[in-house]
Amino acid sequence: MDRRSWLWRRKSSEKSPGETESCGSISSHSERFSDDQAYPAHTPQSPEVISKVSPTEDADDTVKILRDKLSAALLNISAKEDLARQHAKVAEEAVLGWENAEREVLVLKQQLEDATKKNSALEDRVGHLDAALKECMRQLRQAREEQEQRINEALSKRTSEWESTKLELEARLVELQIQLQTAKAEATSSAESDFRQKLEAAERENSSLRRKLLSHAEELELSILERDLSTQSAEMASKLHLENIKKVTKLEAECRRLKAMARKVSPATDHKSLAASSICVESFTDSQSDIGERLLAVENDAHKTISSEMNEPSCSGSLAPVLISEVDQLKNQKVIGRNMMVPSVEINLMDDFLEMERLAALPDAESANSHLQSGLLSDEANSRESQWKAELQLMIHRTAELEEKIDKIEEEKMKSEVMLTECQKQVEILQRQLKETDAQLLEQKAQLDLANESNQARTEEIKRIAEKKNWMESQLKIAEAEIKNLLSKVSSLDEQVIEERALSEEKEAQCRKLEDELSKIKREAELQKKTELSRVARSNEELKIKQEKELALAASKFAECQKTISSLGRQLKSLATLEDLLLDSEKSSDVTSEGLKKKW
Secondary structure, eight states, rough: OHHHHHHHHHHHHHHHHHHHHOOOOOOHHHHHHHHEEEEEEHHHHHHHHHHTHHHHHHHHHHHHHHHHHHHHHHHHHHHHHHHHHHHHHHHHHHHHHHHHHHHHHHHHHHHHHHHHHHHHHHHHHHHHHHHHHHHHHHHHHHHHHHHHHHHHHHHHHHHHHHHHHHHHHHHHHHHHHHHHHHHHHHHHHHHHHHHHHHHHHHHHHHHHHHHHHHHHHHHHHHHHHHHHHHHHHHHHHHHHHHHHHHHHHHHHHHHHHHHHTTTOHHHHHHHHHHHHHHHHHHHHHHHHHHHHHHHHHHHHHHHHHHHHHHHHHHHHHHHHHHHHHHHHHHHHHHHHHHHHHHHHHHHHHHHHHHHHHHHHHHGGGGGHHHHHHHHHHHHHHHHHHHHHHHHHHHHHHHHHHHHHHHHHHHHHHHHHHHHHHHHHHHHHHHHHHHHHHHHHHHHHHHHHHHHHHHHHHHHHHHHHHHHHHHHHHHHHHHHHHHHHHHHHHHHHHHHHHHHHHHHHHHHHHHHHHHHHHHHHHHHHHHHHHHHHHHHHHHHHHHHEEEHHHHHHHHHHHHHHHHHTTTTTTTHHTTTHHHHHHHHHHHHHHHHHHHHHHHHH
16 A cells, blocks of 8 residues: 555656646746747837837837736746646645545554454464363263263172172171071070970979978978977976976985985895986986987078078079978978977876875875885886886987988988089089070171171262262262353353454455445546546647647747847847846746645
């Protein structure tokens, strides 16, 4: 565009000197024509001037004519200069409008270039964004696929592991349940069989022991009854012994009295009877005391065994109340026996006591007959001593039998204690077996608890995996939302690009319109220039034709004027002022031509 404007300016500058030259040539032709006209006008009149008028008047006329012509030429020149100035102004305005249009076109082109650059940048950016979006989508799809694959693999692995562990645990649980059932069945069967066998054996032993205990209890009852009787008899004997001691003292006194009375008859027999009676009484009291002590020891042992049996475990607990009940029954029977036997013994003893009192309470009136009855008393004393000896032997025999029975009872008691210890040992063994079965059950319960805990841990791991899956799905949803936002942004950018493209198209259309307008303006300016140039050329041609005609006339007249030059030498001096005026007009025409050149 700058080159075109420079060429246009160059053409205008080249045209303006031609116009100025044409104007200058026109002015020079007009001056020449005026000079030629002046000279021919003067030349034809020169013979007349010579002949009729004086030379000063002819010169004045020619000067006036020349002045008129010069004024007309100057008017023509000024009109042409005005036209040229108008044309120059129009051309300058056209050039300015064209330059302004070119500037606007340049601005619009720059705006177009900027818009195209922006569009290209936006298109590049959109392309990059599309590529980045595609890459992001590809990466997201790939990440999603990888993540889904990992999740599926992890889930499949976890599910397979969980199923395998579940199957193992179920198999283990089934095995443990089977083992538990078998162990329970075996334990129950073995325990029941053992318990049954042991219970049967224990029941048999208990039945046998009960029988033995019943037999021993009966024997003990008998022995206790005998012991009670012996103790009662011993107690009564001790009481009677005390009373007998008193009576013996009385009898000794009486015996002394009787001895004194019967010394004459049989002193030796009386001494023997008294010694035997004292010895029998002492042996009877000693045996009764020994029997009482032994019976007390047996009762203490029985009470100790009963208390120890009361303190034994649960197995002997079933036997202890039986023994206690039996002992209570024996005691009741013993008390009944005592209540039944005591009166008979007391009756016998009271009979003896009454006899002794009766003997001791013999009246003093019979003292006279003592000599006669001494024999009878000695016989009675001997009979009584023999009875006492027989009773003592019976008591000794009975005490020996009781001692043997007590020894047998103690032996049976030891055997029963041994049997009880064996039963207690068996019960302890059974309790140990029960404890072992309980421990096995506890171990199996602990294994079941561990299996349940492992199942809970697996379920917790599955829950964690599900939570991770949910989190990954939420992350995927967030990524999808971001992708949607990016897609919306891309769509908005596409819309902006479309809008900018539409704006660029509008601007391009405006630029095209402006270019069309500029082309129209250029065409109009060129047409105006062509019309003006044609009009100026026509006017110049007309002027040239006129000038040529005038020049031809002037040449003819100049030839005539040359003839009269010599005669007009003086007139030329007077015309020096006219020449100065012409010089001024030429200078003004040169100035105008230079101004036009400068404008163009």
